[in-house]
Amino acid sequence: MTGAAAGLVSGRYRLGPLLGSGGSASVFAAVDTRTGDALALKILHPELSRSPRLREAFFREAREAGRVRHPNVVAVLDVGVHDDETDPLAWIALELAPGQTLAEYVERTGPLPVPDALTLALAVLRGLAAVHGAGLIHRDVSPANIMIAPEADGFLPIGAVRLLDFGLADVTDRAATGSDLLRSEPEPAEDRPDRQLGVLGSVNYMSPEQAAGGSVDERGDLYQLGGVLYFALTGSPPFPRDTVDAVRRAHALTPPPVPSVVRPGIRRGVDRIVVRALLKDRADRFASADEMRRAILALEPSATAEAAATGQSGDDHTRRFGRPLDSSPAPETERTAVLPRRPTPRPAPTRSGPADLLPPPAVRRTGAGRAAGWLALVLVAGVIAAGWVAAAADGARTSVAVSSTPSATETTSAAPTATPPPQTPAPAEAERTSVRVPELTTMPLGEARAALEAAGLRVGLLSTQDSVRTGDTVLTLNPAPGTWLAEGDPVDLLVASGSNSVPATVGLAQADAVAALQNAGFTAVVVVRAEAAAPTGTVLASQPMDATVLRLGTTVTLTVAAAVVTPTSSPPPQTPAPTATPAGTATPAP
Known part of the structure; x- marks a missing residue:
């Protein structure tokens, strides 16, 4: 086996732990021994790798994914075939996305907080906009194909979400069907008009048109994301049923589920976004990823059902990125597992406890509550507890306990006073954030x-x-x-x-110089010049010169050394000597 002594795939990649396995391939953590970079290596199963036809179908995934470069999409790094002397193994090297799949995370922790679920949707929509811009439809957007890496306290940055697995990706308006998971081209003997083709995809998240074997466009991806968002909010797929056929019928016939029915407190705007994405007729869904993203960003803070459920009034209701938007957290021990059938109401999860996720309590009191507190202070000087009680009675959130006992340094006065408190805040007040x-x-x-x-x-x-x-x-x-x-x-x-500096390329090999320019955002054009004093293939000059600041996409011309061709010496052509013409023939006299 090539590289067997070192335990390397194709003499380069050292395998680590198994990350996952599916019907066609297994994915391993790996290290590129040439660069030291960590990556993921997707290896086609041995019985499939033996077929050149299936290997080609496997590599099609890499070509499709390679057309997309976006921070929210896992990048393809390389492809190849490992020769182990008995069976070849086709592989695809992928960017290693940290974290775990959304499916694994929700199974372990329960539904996401509402802000994180919306952040997840925004990140995937950014990735899908790039996919669709490259002329592709993903067709397999599901919790198992989205990686997330929340921070230690559970906060989910938009850059910590990655869309992966382009195994079903194709150009728009094609059906997601095939005779095998790789959608390989049939052998000539198998290519019959009556050849049976099955529908491919994740049945819990495929659009009605995909489930029916019809053509799929970008609105099919948005339907799938609507199902993923429902799952992130509730911990259940949109149509849990006992059989695959029942799920398909539900996609085609059953009205879209409403997240707040399962998880009370989710605001109506979020419900509307999920329902619109899951409408049966794709003409009624969002027309593009950008339109759906704008709808999420346009959600307005107001005294909705969610605010009522959490005890919030409108002026304290923060938008999607703020933790307080989430409905009242429940203890970690109250999370329920994902149910295989009908969804049940589930409390929103906490990750580090309310004190870590919510602003300090003094900030989170409503304006009305603060006014009541000041009024109590003016009328009954020194009775600090009365101010807090009035604040709570007038609408302050009660999910955070506040001490009603004055500190040892506080003094009371026998008469009321209208003197305002000192302008210098107490330490707790100085650190208030919201x-x-x-x-x-x-x-x-x-x-x-x-x-x-x-x-x-x-x-x-x-x-x-x-x-x-x-x-x-x-x-x-x-x-x-x-x-x-x-x-x-x-x-x-x-x-x-929007600009960058031209990197230094003189003295580099042509391939390295071209890569350096491309990595810096430029287009490279190579011209060749015979040069005896420089190694063949070495860059002699760049135009514009290095360190020049140019707009991204500008063309940089590289002059590359070529071997000097020495003409071969050859003798001058031989010119034949002319044949002497005889002066005449003497005829003897008679």
């Missing part, structure tokens, strides 16, 4: 601005920096994501300028 900074890295500036406004914040100082990222893409932000701020506070953004 809104958590969302993850904005890799977002377009317009989307980042909308996300900040959605969270109750605003854009502060806006700076630019040259980068390989598309212009106006957010590179960093300050304060960092996850920081608690007061509502209305600014967040400084550093965004990509």
Whole structure:
């Protein structure tokens, strides 16, 4: 076996733990021994790898996925065939996405908090917009094909969501059917008009048209995402049934389920988004990933059923990125497992306890509550407890306990006074925060601005920096994501300028120089010049020169050394000597 002594696949990849296995391939954690990079190696099962036809179908997935480059889509790095001297093994090297699948996470922890579920949907929609922009339809958007990597406290950044598995991806308006999981081309002897083709996909999430074997376009992907969002909110697929046929019939006939029926407190706007995505007629769904994303970003904070269920009034209701939007948390021990059949109401999960996820209680009191507290302070000086009681009675949230006992340093006065409290806040007041900074890295500036406004914040100082990222893409932000701020506070953004510096390429091999230019965001054109003093294939010059700042996509010309061709010496052509013409023939006299 090639590389067997070192235990390497194709002499390069060292396998690690098994990450997952399906009907056609297994996925391993691996290390590229040439670069030291961690990655995922997807290996076609041996019995399938023996067939050149199935190997080609397997590699089609890599070609399709390779057309998409986006932070929310797992990238394809390389493909190849490992020769083990008996059976070849086809493999695809993929970017290693941290975390676990959404299916695994929800099975272990229960449904996501509402803000995280919406963040998940936004991230997948960003990835799908790139997929659709490349002319592809994914056709297998499901909890098993979405990786998430929440932070230690459970906060889910938008950049921690990845869409994977392009095994069913194809151009638009084609049916997701095939005679095998790889959708391989049939052998000539098998290519008969009556050949049976089955519908491929995840039955719990396929659109009605996909389940019926019809053509699928981008609205089919949005239907699947609607089902994924329902699963993230409730812990159940949209149509749990006993058999595959029953699930297919439900996709075709049963009205879309409403998340708040299963999980009371979800606001009506979220219900409407899920239901619209799951409508039977694709003409009634969102027309594009961008339209669905805008609908999520446009959700307005108001005193909805969710606010009532959590004891919140409108002025304290933060948008999707703020933890308080989530319905009242339940203890970790009260989570229920995912049910195989009918969904049941499930409490929203907590991950580190309310104190870690919600702002300090003093900030979360409503305006009415604070007014009542001040009134009580004015009327009954020193009776601090009365102020807190009045605040609670006038609408303050009661999910956080507040001490009603004055501190040892507090004194009371016998007469009421209208003197306001000191302007210098107590330590607890100075640290008050109410809104958590969302993850904005890799977002377009317009989307980042909308996300900040959605969270109750605003854009502060806006700076630019040259980068390989598309212009106006957010590179960093300050304060960092996850920081608690007061509502209305600014967040400084550093965004990509849309330009970058030409990298140094002189002296590099042609392939390395081209890769360096492409990685910097430029297009490379190679011209060859005979040069005896430089190794063949070495870059002699670049135009424009290195360190020049250019707009992304600009063409850079590389001059590459070629071997000098020495002409071969050959003798001059031989010119034949002319034949002498005889002067005449003497005729003897008679």
